[in-house]
Amino acid sequence: MQAFQTGEIPHGFAINENGGLIHYQYAIVLAVPMANQGGWAGDGYISFGSDWADVRLRVAVHNGSTWTTVKTYDLTAGGPRVGDQLPASSQKVSIGRVKRGPNDMVDNAPASWLLQYQTT
Secondary structure, eight states, X not given: OEEEEEEXXXXXXXXXXXXXXXXXXXXXXXXXXXXXXXXXXXXXEEEEEEOSSOEEEEEEEEOSSSEEEEEEEEEOTTSOOEEEEOOTTOOEEEEEEEOSSTTOOOOOSOEEEEEEEEOO
């Protein structure tokens, strides 16, 4: 069985081009079922897409004790979705837009997340 949820990534840059926090009000945190544990939730995957402009995202994953994974994803308007399988025990996913450079002013291009779970 498959289940999914999708939503929009907030407008505004959460992170500057040097990796520093601008403001967390521009980020979103998803509370997710623990991934890859067997049982009802099954294997979890997260992916992202954008249009009209390229978008860079910072994505962090929390395992219930600490933020274990922090990755940067570059979404291209003309490219496919990008994403990964969630690590085992994932409980929260933090997503925020990152300035691609000092002249990047496009903080409101449409971008979304897709959370999928697959049970066997």
